Amino acid sequence: MGFLSNRKSGKDKKEKEMGKLINSKNVDENKRRLKERLKDCDDIVYKEFRVGEQQDLKFLLVYADGMSSSDMLNDAVLNALMVHAREVPPEAKEPGEELYKLVRYGGLPASELADKDNLEDAVLAILIGDAVLFIDTTEKCIVIGAKGWPMRGVSEPNTEALIRGPRDGFTETFRVNTALVRRRIRDSRLKLKQLRVGKRSFTDIGVMYIEDIVSPELLEEVFRRIDTIDIDAIIESGYIEQLIEDDYMSPFPQISVTERPDEVAASLYEGRVAILVDNSPFALIVPTTLNSLFQSPEDYYDRWYVASILRFIRYMASILSMVLPAAYIAVTSFHPGILPAKLVISMAAARQGIPFPVLIEAFIMEVTFELLREAGLRLPVPIGSAIGIVGGIVIGSAAVEAGIVSPIMVIIVAITAISSFSIPNYSLAVGFRMLRFLLMIFAGTMGLYGIMLGVLLILSHLVKLKSFGIPYMSPYVSFVGSDFKDTIVRVPTFLMAKRPVLLARDKIRLKNNRNLINRLEQEEGSDDKK
């Protein structure tokens, strides 16, 4: 026994050393302990008040100023306890447990209430934005859900604007974001598992999935990877993305990021898993394939051939943005024979007097373009357009006139730039831009052969890459017929009967209604004849 009690006291000591707080029955003592823990936190409000006929019941309300809605607290806590309790005096004969229950279940007109008997939890609740009510003579305290900090309203996502489609985008508030997704999936099988990650930030992370569509292995893998995260703070969902992605060396994003709740909902219906992070308007979607990064939500809202043409253009654009400067370098410096003689002559004439080899010329222009792009991005919108003028007109034409670059090079860079902007996913576009420089070096040293080697290197890398167990190049490497309906060609909606086979369990998503429509028309037609 002595041994046991020793161990127990040792544990207590350890808890005290670590600064663990234990509730006391005395409100003043609780306040003292809280103040000790939250020393120099001047935004914490301690509101002490007394209730009862004799004003002898001591209450203490603690919350973080600005994080909790003071309207709500005034209304649901202070008004209820201080004013109404006077009109209808509480019938607690003695303070203690009974009084606590009275307040907890009858006294507070607030929807979100929880009991806590640990001061440590209470501190966390305060810091999250809830209010905590302490009552004298009882050890428990009541956590009142009163989160209400200033937040941005739901607005149109800037980075993923669409012509057609819903205009709402995620905000920085976790709860708003989950609500935006829930509004699109009114299914009890849509699950939201909440975790707190970050030893200091205690950031809310929500893993959303549809229970009977998602594959259990995928889900397990997602939770396993999130569990491995041990970090002080999660500021943005990018932290999570980088900590759980498969290959950190790859130039390709293996987790897609979106600001659009409709895209998240659509991905969940496909059997993917979404990870929402508090303080970030960007949701993560896993697993991601190269094909899915070329998809835009609009593809499904528009009619199928519009979507298919746009998809094709995007694929072409990605290839152009990667290969075009390299091909130009290769053809002009190694294989001019490929082009018709007239074109070769005019190109050679344009390059007359330019002091650099084509590779250097291309590098100068591409780097200049990257600089312009970056500068334009950082500047406020009115100055940003000025950068466009300076870059496009002044530098472009001046560089040509000064004889530093050839006009064809300017055209090449311009086409490359436009192409790289038409890739819907920003991080994918950046990946292609990086690879462009790699290919340019390959082309500058070994011509078309070098480009092919570079392409093969990229292809091998893509083929090796996996995102949460799904091959990055699927469906191009898995050859499941129905998955091909949503690749370069997006088939008419009524034909997309199945969810992606590799991802989803509940495979059938719609039934072909085309023949039903046609049958009705035929019947009407035959009626007319009669």
Next chain:
Amino acid sequence: MIRNNDTISPYQLAMITIMTIISVEVFSLAAEAADELGTDGWLIIVILGIINIFAALVIIRLNSIFPGKTIAEYSQIIIGKVPGKVLTGLFAVYLIIVIAYVTRVFTEVVKMFLLFRTPTEVIMLSLVLVCTYTVRGGVECVARVNELVFPILFIPFFIVLIFGYPIMDFSNLLPVLQTPPEKILASIPRMIFSFGGIELALYYIGFMKEPGKAYKPLIISIIFILLFFVMITVFCIAAFGAKTVTKIIWPLAAYIRTVSLPGVFLERLDGVILSLWVLTVFTTIVSVLFIASYSISKAAGTKEQKQYVLPLVMIIYYLALQPQSLAELYEWGNLIFPYAVAAFMYVVPAALLLTAKLRKMGVKRNESD
């Protein structure tokens, strides 16, 4: 997690077979065929194709006795541990020589048509190193690369081949079937290497979940190659005539050089098509290199094949630089490959199958099915 890491699908087996067999010999195929049989050059390809279908049947039969096992594993069961390992080691040596040969031939083609001043060593080493990167990804990676490259290569290639019709004169193919049968048979050894690569199925079927499903993809891919080779030979002979073709080292490259696509602003297509041709050489080297490193790891009794790939590159590089000229290279090729290919494609599988049957292996397995 969701898909097992070391299995391939029947479709992938077909892609691997096609992309492995079609490699550098395509350039010289028409010249060799015409050299042997004149205008009947295509006939020898048809005959070889049919022979190889039987060889493929033997290979599949052998593999289906030992499902999920490659020849490196079951040869140790059939003929004993040490002889099996020796056989696997010999196989690896043969495959390394094949890679060195293919690399060198391709380097010469690239030097002649694409990069005139680039040193042979640079071209060779860059190609093999890129292959190394792929091979280190394992069988799944190798299979997927083959799968992806197939359409990228063949769609433009067929378009270009067909647009050569203005220069073709099919009367060049006449007279038909004038060659005596013994001459046809005599020409088989020289042409045998063009179909070399089927023996890799001895390994790749072992990576399939169900070896029984190998029949269709393997036979279809051999027929595809057969038709493709016949097409190339016929087109080249039709374009240049049998006599001229024998004088050209690489008739196919010459053929592509003469093609001009109507309405496309590219004037000479040989550069484009030859750089696309990197793809098929790449897939050949990748498939063979993977099996070579796998064989060595099995012969050495290790689990991983990755660590053997880079040392192999050194050996391949050294071997590939040995011939001083193209003529010497082809001389070496004609000396080694007829025997080596015949041994590993026909003799070894047939002998192993016979031994396995005599020792009544796999009979029980069949009955339980």
